[in-house]
Amino acid sequence: MMSLIRFCYIIYFSDSFTCIKCPWDMWPNPEKSSCLPKPIEYLSYEEPLGTTLACTSTISSLVPVIILKVFVQFEATPIVKANNFFLSCLLLLSLSFCFLCSLMFIGFPKPENCLVRQVAFGMVFSLCISCILAKTIMVVFAFMATKPGSNLKKWTCPWVSYLIISICLLLQFILCITWLSLDPPFLEQNIETQPRLIILQCNEGSPTAFWCMLGYLGLLATISFVVAFLARRLPDSFNEAKYITFSMLAFLSVWVSYIPASLSSQGKYTVAMEVFAILASSWAIVVCIFVPKCFIILFRPSMNSREYVMKKART
Template identity: 55%
Template structure:
């Protein structure tokens, strides 16, 4: 009826059913009732309202368990209601909306649908008048009714009107008798003697309802419109000249103009104005009707809905004024297909079921949900991580290999220990520099090798502690250069051993390559290549400190990014090349006469070195964070210790424990020492 094209002259002072449906949806949303059932009479108006309700409920995130309709035929009504009653008893919803044509409200009240326990009923005001008697003490019904207003002098008028004025109107006589019922409000109750009152006080309720106020507004709206029209036609006078015009000349479209632009204040001081659809700008009261044991009905106003009010004020619920039936286990009762998903979980809709029926599954790693019933979890910022319950993001723990933790302390102690051993061996070689065994093993190369190994042990300490710009650059470059010096020294030693053996043969031209300059040149040139590689690395893509926020759960790894992974593997590859050449040359020279048997020790030391670094690469790539750093430190310590132990421990054994074998005569014999 709000369609102005089809019904241009229709006006109403009761709220539109569209507003009623919107108010019901607001009520459902307020209490979180997402699982409801709908019962409606099988007429055009009710079916249209059901469709509007369905759309509104689904748009607000709710679902409908069932929609059942009943026939308008009295012969079929009770059979339909019997079937609907069975559906209600079997249903899981706790909220049922009854949208009924007012012509059938009384008949519906006598059916068995009301017997299902633990249900909340949402009804219209008309149905509220006919609630069955066994609703006594139940507090499970909410009704939408037009706002009740006390019209000035209206109750006085009711008490004084006598049915004899309208002798042919039986309805007036019925409600006149009801006013004698002591259960009516005192303001409209009259003193009657020898008057038989009805068991119900329906007419008393109707008189005291908002409908009277609607009729009052309708009459006065028409009166004001007629007044405005007459005034405008008679030159601003209140007297209508019947001589010039007759009532038949007042066509509906003429009155329509004045109704459309109507604006006045009624006796209660409320503004009366019609909107563009011809609807009065009023809303609904939400009441909770309760029958007391003495049969008195109380209608507590527990809320209101006015679509014309500001957005924040259009819907109001007074929860403190509401009372609920004792059969409800939760206050207010819940009506959901599935229980709420707590924070830390998200909804997973069950296949083939409504969206309100779902399972709750925990949020995946790295995500949280901080509200109930979230459809999807939220990813935490990179610098944060979910707590154990996955309902809030907390700062990640910043981690790196420190000097204070057990692993850092252990590696530091091992480093210092081998630096001390390295220093002692260097001291022994310096102290016994004039002995045959030190001279025979190219003491300059031995000093360089020992110093470079000491630098290797020292550079492992740079890997411990908080990474910064300087330490990140020093870590890989110091490691690469110091190891290249050590391996270059080993290579020079190996070449010297082989050259020395062949130079002792008669007529050999290799004697001129036996000087220390050649050995130093090998060390310098091989180390220079590695130094150039490191400089290119530093000038193109140097290592830098990096916060790795994604590698480990709940932690931020403070580590050094290699910058250029190609340069990093070039440095490692060059060290591998030096180690491989040294190993091959030493392996080929392992069977030389005993005087030059240092090749055996170099072979074994290179075997240890290569084994450590071959196993290092897959281990390094499979670890993260501080354990990756620990693996590299371990590889540095293990390979340096292998070189130190295999090459220098046998010589120290002879120097310190078998000094009699540290002589030129023993070295000249072809026997093991």
């Protein structure tokens, strides 16, 4: 850290030509007569911004759990059956963890937090997006398997969706392990961005690995968006491809906007921007995919019946 010092702070004493340099973690007072400790900055739970983000993350994490309880209670209804109950439950659990992982970015940045927070974020979101990708692919397979002479019926088995999720997670896991092995994140005391402050922040170690991890999430979301967009008009009573299309479009919009915002912000506001992106992208998935289903289940039970499904199929 001493090698990063590029400033010389001189203190003049009365009736003396002697001067000294302030240490790297101190700053001269306005009279240049003494050295004062530099304030330490990080995204704290005590400040309004940190408190707001932390409360939002905690409350938001309960929403997928509540939706999961609704799905379990109405497991036997057509809308829940048609949308792959197991994948929906796994997706809801991963969304709850997505909201909670943003808490790792708030508070005093400990070395162990710096080491695992981006990896946890990457793995949890990979699970979330891979579940959406598996749901989208299964919708396409299920429709194509109904065509006469189709050999795709064997691809509609649950093990196919498990395989898709496992492969997506494995690739992200390999990327994260490589990152931690070669150039892991570490705690850094930044005195160059704002010389009058000591900014406690997590240095990502390898920026290339960080952007590769984020880019992989973008790749999964893009594939899900393209597949869902192509399948949005498939004839199905509860075809969720169009909802997945909107959710992935919102997800990609949030993270594309995050890139210039994070590069233009400094200090704790860079961390706040990432927390906001995590919360916004998670809410986009919850609102676009699950809110319409919950509305039908709770407020339009007549649409969630076998009779309605058969009538719509005949129409």
